[in-house]
Amino acid sequence: MARIAALSGFPEWLPRERIAEQRVLDNLRETFELHGFAGIETRAVEPVEELLRKGEIDKEVYVLRRLQAEDDEDATSPGGDSSPARGLALHFDLTVPFARYVLEHAGHLDFPFRRYQIQRAWRGERPQEGRYREFTQADIDVVDRDTLSFHYEVELPLVMAEALRRLPLPRPQMRINNRKVSEGFYRGLGIEDTAEVLRTVDKLDKIGPVEVAASLVRAGCTQEQAARCVELAGISSDDTSFTEAVTALGVTHPLLDEGLEELTRVVEAGAEQAPGWFRVDLSIARGLDYYTGTVYETTLLGHEHIGSICSGGRYDALASDGSTTYPGVGISLGVTRLLGRLFGQRLLTASRSVPTCVLVALADEESRAGCSRTASRLRSRGIPTHVAPEPAKYGKQIRWAERRGIPYVWFPQPDGGHEVRDIRSGEQAPADPESWTPPPADLRPHLTNLSEPHDG
Amino acid sequence: MARIAALSGFPEWLPRERIAEQRVLDNLRETFELHGFAGIETRAVEPVEELLRKGEIDKEVYVLRRLQAEDDEDATSPGGDSSPARGLALHFDLTVPFARYVLEHAGHLDFPFRRYQIQRAWRGERPQEGRYREFTQADIDVVDRDTLSFHYEVELPLVMAEALRRLPLPRPQMRINNRKVSEGFYRGLGIEDTAEVLRTVDKLDKIGPVEVAASLVRAGCTQEQAARCVELAGISSDDTSFTEAVTALGVTHPLLDEGLEELTRVVEAGAEQAPGWFRVDLSIARGLDYYTGTVYETTLLGHEHIGSICSGGRYDALASDGSTTYPGVGISLGVTRLLGRLFGQRLLTASRSVPTCVLVALADEESRAGCSRTASRLRSRGIPTHVAPEPAKYGKQIRWAERRGIPYVWFPQPDGGHEVRDIRSGEQAPADPESWTPPPADLRPHLTNLSEPHDG
Numbered sequence: 038m039a040r041i042a043a044l045s046g047f048p049e050w051l052p053r054e055r056i057a058e059q060r061v062l063d064n065l066r067e068t069f070e071l072h073g074f075a076g077i078e079t080r081a082v083e084p085v086e087e088l089l090r091k092g093e094i095d096k097e098v099y100v101l102r103r104l105q106a107e108d109d110e111d112a113t114s115p116g117g118d119s120s121p122a123r124g125l126a127l128h129f130d131l132t133v134p135f136a137r138y139v140l141e142h143a144g145h146l147d148f149p150f151r152r153y154q155i156q157r158a159w160r161g162e163r164p165q166e167g168r169y170r171e172f173t174q175a176d177i178d179v180v181d182r183d184t185l186s187f188h189y190e191v192e193l194p195l196v197m198a199e200a201l202r203r204l205p206l207p208r209p210q211m212r213i214n215n216r217k218v219s220e221g222f223y224r225g226l227g228i229e230d231t232a233e234v235l236r237t238v239d240k241l242d243k244i245g246p247v248e249v250a251a252s253l254v255r256a257g258c259t260q261e262q263a264a265r266c267v268e269l270a271g272i273s274s275d276d277t278s279f280t281e282a283v284t285a286l287g288v289t290h291p292l293l294d295e296g297l298e299e300l301t302r303v304v305e306a307g308a309e310q311a312p313g314w315f316r317v318d319l320s321i322a323r324g325l326d327y328y329t330g331t332v333y334e335t336t337l338l339g340h341e342h343i344g345s346i347c348s349g350g351r352y353d354a355l356a357s358d359g360s361t362t363y364p365g366v367g368i369s370l371g372v373t374r375l376l377g378r379l380f381g382q383r384l385l386t387a388s389r390s391v392p393t394c395v396l397v398a399l400a401d402e403e404s405r406a407g408c409s410r411t412a413s414r415l416r417s418r419g420i421p422t423h424v425a426p427e428p429a430k431y432g433k434q435i436r437w438a439e440r441r442g443i444p445y446v447w448f449p450q451p452d453g454g455h456e457v458r459d460i461r462s463g464e465q466a467p468a469d470p471e472s473w474t475p476p477p478a479d480l481r482p483h484l485t486n487l488s489e490p491h492d493g
Numbered sequence: 494m495a496r497i498a499a500l501s502g503f504p505e506w507l508p509r510e511r512i513a514e515q516r517v518l519d520n521l522r523e524t525f526e527l528h529g530f531a532g533i534e535t536r537a538v539e540p541v542e543e544l545l546r547k548g549e550i551d552k553e554v555y556v557l558r559r560l561q562a563e564d565d566e567d568a569t570s571p572g573g574d575s576s577p578a579r580g581l582a583l584h585f586d587l588t589v590p591f592a593r594y595v596l597e598h599a600g601h602l603d604f605p606f607r608r609y610q611i612q613r614a615w616r617g618e619r620p621q622e623g624r625y626r627e628f629t630q631a632d633i634d635v636v637d638r639d640t641l642s643f644h645y646e647v648e649l650p651l652v653m654a655e656a657l658r659r660l661p662l663p664r665p666q667m668r669i670n671n672r673k674v675s676e677g678f679y680r681g682l683g684i685e686d687t688a689e690v691l692r693t694v695d696k697l698d699k700i701g702p703v704e705v706a707a708s709l710v711r712a713g714c715t716q717e718q719a720a721r722c723v724e725l726a727g728i729s730s731d732d733t734s735f736t737e738a739v740t741a742l743g744v745t746h747p748l749l750d751e752g753l754e755e756l757t758r759v760v761e762a763g764a765e766q767a768p769g770w771f772r773v774d775l776s777i778a779r780g781l782d783y784y785t786g787t788v789y790e791t792t793l794l795g796h797e798h799i800g801s802i803c804s805g806g807r808y809d810a811l812a813s814d815g816s817t818t819y820p821g822v823g824i825s826l827g828v829t830r831l832l833g834r835l836f837g838q839r840l841l842t843a844s845r846s847v848p849t850c851v852l853v854a855l856a857d858e859e860s861r862a863g864c865s866r867t868a869s870r871l872r873s874r875g876i877p878t879h880v881a882p883e884p885a886k887y888g889k890q891i892r893w894a895e896r897r898g899i900p901y902v903w904f905p906q907p908d909g910g911h912e913v914r915d916i917r918s919g920e921q922a923p924a925d926p927e928s929w930t931p932p933p934a935d936l937r938p939h940l941t942n943l944s945e946p947h948d949g
């Protein structure tokens with residue numbers, strides 16, 4: 038191999054960063070499993086036509102073709118052919134594959150189905166900070182058949198809050214809205230094409246309230262309707278006071294009442310279980326048409342420009358096979374977007390670049406078998422240990438361990454005894470390989486938030 | 494979505510199987526980390542020309558193309574263009590990407606570099622049992638700069654043995670050879686094109702000794718040379734007796750002696766640390782040209798026809814940037830090949846289809862907040878718990894838990910107390926959410942070998 042160049046948009050972590058990523062994923066998985074979510078993985082590919090069905094993403098999909106495929110066997114050719122090599126593309130998120138998984142395996146799943154999925158996805162986007170061509174997502178969803186209780190719209194964002202709170206991150210905040218509030222309000226104003234209004238209001242952050250109002254008028258709203266829509270989107274609060282602010286706008290509709298009540302229930306549960314986590318923000322629209330209830334978007338305070346790290350919502354019909362409809366609530370965490378930022382800003386790392394806790398020093402090659410037995414005894418009690426690669430002066434072996442962040446070096450003694458040295462303090466003491474145990478904090482590499490004086 | 498069909502060669506597990514797979518991967522990772530291997534992941538794509546360099550795999554590669562790519566931007570077009578969308582394909586193993594990773598990041602890695610990598614790979618092969626188009630591999634490698642000590646050729650197969658022994662599998666056996674034995678023997682016979690002989694002998698299993706001998710003669714060997722080569726390949730033993738059998742063939746060469754001595758050291762270490770794991774089999778050639786020392790292949794006894802589940806070897810030059818060469822030893826476990834067989838034969842499963850240990854029964858919707866608090870208290874002590882989806886008669890909620898294999902149902906009592914029921918025994922007793930703890934075996938789903946009377 039000659040020239041080796043990094044591929045823009047395809048991030049790859051060094052061992053220390055990967056250990057940090059793995060610890061983050063372990064924490065997420067631990068929280069999701071504590072809440073009874075079963076982990077699944079789906080295949081990386083879906084039929085192109087299924088991916089395109091969700092609209093607006095056709096520019097971003099990577100289609101596959103076997104290098105030696107026959108001319109008539111291009112992966113992009115439309116369906117109708119049963120060859121599995123044809124018409125396949127890499128999934129661009131985990132929601133579309135999950136919907137297909139539910140339909141394909143419905144007969145073997147128990148509903149309501151609580152699942153988490155931590156996997157990579159691919160988009161052929163122009164890479165920039167927060168946008169990658171290959172990235173890892175961590176999704177949780179609850180899906181049921183025909184109907185799905187509202188309480189999951191309260192539960193899921195709180196599970197994600199708990200997962201994120203366990204990590205030493207800058208403070209995240211989840212902004213929420215409810216589609217019923219927006220849609221009920223628009224209907225109460227007499228607007229019929231509520232989807233068009235939603236799409237326009239979704240641009241508020243980018244184009245500002247004046248342009249949104251003008252755009253709404255061009256789309257057929259009266260000046261009065263447009264003004265009210267912009268006013269609604271301007272409402273936000275950390276508590277339930279948003280209800281009064283909405284009521285003060287003088288618009289009424291049964292769907293609006295329902296939405297306000299649901300949003301209130303989410304906020305009240307958050308105040309009890311995750312203070313400071315939720316902020317009601319009625320400008321949150323979320324582009325995707327399939328949301329029908331609560332919607333979620335999460336920013337990292339101080340890092341808002343990378344976009345939402347964690348978003349989702351309620352959908353009444355994520356999937357349907359004609360006879361059965363599958364409603365759900367889902368939230369997706371952009372792991373690579375989050376970590377790319379934290380690693381790039383040197384805000385998060387792991388305490389060492391190897392899992393090793395103990396290095397057994399090697400006096401000479403003849404001692405290797407004995408050192409291996411010592412290492413094996415430590416490992417049998419769960420202590421990550423290996424023998425030094427080559428015999429060398431002990432000072433050199435200590436520096437070898439130091440460079441990797443290995444906290445302990447073990448010295449077999451000429452008399453058959455053992456000593457262990459904490460190379461951070463330099464303290465060395467006799468130890469028995471059958472009973473010596475490091476402090477729990479040293480056993481595994483841990484996450485370190487570099488912006489704080491102490492480990493997170 | 495209308496018609497949903499499984500894609501041949503792209504396996505997807507149901508939740509219970511996925512939990513079993515996850516447990517297997519957790520066990521592998523645990524063993525690898527105990528031995529000080531750092532986990533890395535590489536991007537899923539490599540430049541097509543780098544993948545093709547390894548030869549013989551050009552038919553199996555999936556190339557990528559952005560669906561909306563310009564005509565001149567086909568991913569299969571040869572290099573010379575810096576656009577990252579061009580000339581990319583999905584990796585077909587984890588060795589080629591690892592070699593590239595080492596070269597690309599060499600300045601940031603500590604050598605000898607011990608790494609494990611558990612990731613998917615893709616091949617456009619015709620699917621059959623044991624061969625998939627998308628599959629998970631678990632690799633361990635040690636790579637050093639310029640020189641690599643022999644002892645890793647002893648260590649790595651023993652790490653893999655330890656990893657597999659922790660799993661409730663049919664008995665695996667690793668067959669080993671050493672390229673120096675074959676090559677030294679061929680040279681001692683006066684054969685020059687030893688690579689051609691190796692490739693021919695590699696077909697022994699498929700075409701038999703008579704055809705191998707004939708093929709060697711056609712390639713330029715004398716009858717005598719061909720006969721000796723076939724005799725060498727016929728030697729196998731569970732102990733070090735292979736040395737005498739080789740010596741009896743009357744061929745001598747310094748490289749042969751070196752190979753025999755190395756193979757003996759591997760076998761002796763195996764006899765001490767993993768009895769029954771190694772079998773010397775001098776017919777093992779391993780197709781890939783880059784192996785230069787010990788080579789490994791592993792079959793699952795009773796399931797030999799799915800092929801090797803775990804193979805690898807020593808390579809003196811896995812990667813090179815012109816000035817530095819990186820020798821290594823690596824072994825790759827075919828996780829999907831292994832699990833596809835075990836799941837397909839119903840030999841392995843998980844003890845339940847959800848991570849949940851406790852279901853908190855729900856008397857009525859008004860009790861949900863209190864039940865959530867109880868669940869939260871159990872979770873805070875590491876017990877996977879969630880609240881029943883809907884209020885229902887307790888008998889119905891017990892059956893709901895039973896169907897998923899959840900072992901305990903928790904009943905809040907009208908007087909504010911609590912009772913917990915082991916639904917397998919039907920035993921129900923008062924319990925305190927602040928202190929009640931299930932037996933450790935019930936806390937998480939565990940692996941079950943269905944061919945044995947007891948759990949593995």
